[in-house]
Amino acid sequence: MEFEHHISESAFLVNESRARNVELSRDRYAHLWVTDSTRRLWRDFSREVYALDAVELALRNRFFLEHLEKQIRRTPDTVFVNLGAGFTSYPFLVATPCRCIEIDYEHVCLFKGKRIIEWQKEGVLPKRKVEFIPADFRDRSDQKRVRHKLAGALSGKPSMATLEGITYYLERATLCRLFEILSDVQTPGSTIALDFWTPDVVTNPVHIRFTEFFAKKFGHARSDYNLFDVDFLRSVDGYEVISVLGIQELEKMYSGTNYLADIDQILPEHYAVLERTG
Numbered sequence: 001m002e003f004e005h006h007i008s009e010s011a012f013l014v015n016e017s018r019a020r021n022v023e024l025s026r027d028r029y030a031h032l033w034v035t036d037s038t039r040r041l042w043r044d045f046s047r048e049v050y051a052l053d054a055v056e057l058a059l060r061n062r063f064f065l066e067h068l069e070k071q072i073r074r075t076p077d078t079v080f081v082n083l084g085a086g087f088t089s090y091p092f093l094v095a096t097p098c099r100c101i102e103i104d105y106e107h108v109c110l111f112k113g114k115r116i117i118e119w120q121k122e123g124v125l126p127k128r129k130v131e132f133i134p135a136d137f138r139d140r141s142d143q144k145r146v147r148h149k150l151a152g153a154l155s156g157k158p159s160m161a162t163l164e165g166i167t168y169y170l171e172r173a174t175l176c177r178l179f180e181i182l183s184d185v186q187t188p189g190s191t192i193a194l195d196f197w198t199p200d201v202v203t204n205p206v207h208i209r210f211t212e213f214f215a216k217k218f219g220h221a222r223s224d225y226n227l228f229d230v231d232f233l234r235s236v237d238g239y240e241v242i243s244v245l246g247i248q249e250l251e252k253m254y255s256g257t258n259y260l261a262d263i264d265q266i267l268p269e270h271y272a273v274l275e276r277t278g
């Protein structure tokens with residue numbers, strides 16, 4: 001019930017896209033989160049917004065997964081911090097396990113934690129530990145608690161933080177606060193990987209339909225999107241932008257197909273990696 005008509009319900013939707021393209025997404029557990037009602041929602045989304053989400057979301061998952069695996073190979077004691085983790089499966093997908101901390105609304109953490117325990121008992125999911133920090137990123141006292149917990153967990157350790165499928169839903173001030181918290185707790189060489197939408201996306205036909213669909217289904221106001229370009233990321237204190245890619249470049253990198261060639265048929269998402277300087 002807490003998910004209905006709430007932005008966190010969109011965390012189920014993306015799993016259907018990942019599950020439809022496992023070879024590309026490498027998310028062999030995404031299907032676990034997909035119910036009949038998610039499938040119906042996905043069909044509406046596919047018809048009313050765009051048909052290529054299964055390609056884009058698979059590439060997105062692949063980008064974050066490969067970046068995490070690369071970081072674990074480089075520094076095996078990496079702590080993975082997933083902000084707005086939703087129903088992603090990275091702790092169970094990485095070739096070498098690492099300490100994993102997921103932060104999301106309380107109802108998402110409780111629901112996910114319960115399901116993970118059930119599926120681990122049934123042998124459906126590997127017995128890997130996931131730590132949860134329930135929080136509303138907009139709430140000041142939650143921000144303080146997140147900072148305190150991360151300071152303890154990351155103390156002296158390399159880390160990778162992700163903000164996947166969330167930067168555009170957060171107010172600018174909230175996102176800036178999250179960057180401040182991460183810069184306080186991450187060690188030099190640690191990274192933040194994120195996806196983002198640039199301001200010119202507002203004229204993109206898929207984006208226009210996307211905002212209409214999200215207003216109708218999840219009550220997310222059409223004006224409430226946080227759009228920025230790479231200069232904003234370059235201005236984040238304590239970090240250097242070390243990589244920026246577009247979704248079409250991810251397609252070249254990971255699949256070599258050409259489904260995403262027409263910009264008017266896709267959601268033109270961007271992906272960046274920031275490294276903590278020091």
Ligand SMILES: C[S@@+](CC[C@H](N)C(=O)[O-])C[C@H]1O[C@@H](n2cnc3c(N)ncnc32)[C@H](O)[C@@H]1O
Pocket residue numbers: 007008009010011014015083084085086087088103104105108135136137138163164165166169
């Ligand atoms: C579109 S989903 C993406 C989930 C996941 N990262 C993925 O890519 O599948 C956005 C996620 O951000 C979480 N979220 C949005 N606003 C939040 C807030 N203010 N505080 C905590 N979590 C939030 C939602 O609950 C949801 O899980």
